[in-house]
Amino acid sequence: GAVVSQHPSRVICKSGTSVKIECRSLDFQATTMFWYRQFPKQSLMLMATSNEGSKATYEQGVEKDKFLINHASLTLSTLTVTSAHPEDSSFYICSARGIRHSNYGYTFGSGTRLTVV
């Protein structure tokens, strides 16, 4: 149980375009979703926390107008990278917490590797 599906796994986009990443909890209701990113040889860094039905809380230094997060349902959260630039190229990964967890509740998606050219 506690599976989180993240799509796409890999995306290449042109500079200036927007990219949407989806994160779905398949067998539980995710009351809270977290979005992280990881640059090469760096640690995962929390970008934002979203609770279903409310606005996301962004970490310091993360632009909320650039990284749009929607958590409209208990099973789906999306992260949209708007007007992507090469420096946004990174590994983006979601994590979900909710009802019915056995490992203290942090289940990760498989990540999305974004390359902006």
Add this chain to the structure above:
Amino acid sequence: RKEVEQDPGPFNVPEGATVAFNCTYSNSASQSFFWYRQDCRKEPKLLMSVYSSGNEDGRFTAQLNRASQYISLLIRDSKLSDSATYLCVVNKGGGADGLTFGKGTHLIIQP
């Protein structure tokens, strides 16, 4: 001071040996502690939670010292499949649920 500090390694260890990793964390409000394992270019996977009383899961033993804000992981009888990056992780505490990750310790088990 970094929020979670780990020795990046790499640790090159012969198969069957025992290896220990340590990490320190700076946020005294953290209440939850974990070791995650991350394979190259993959998502992190939970290895084990860490409790003050210490806990063991097969070949893996984790310890937490809250006073020193220090977490350890011991791997006994290491296997080739243990080769990975081990991430020390703490929650942000203070009502915030997100996690703070260390940069990880790279372990290479050699045959």
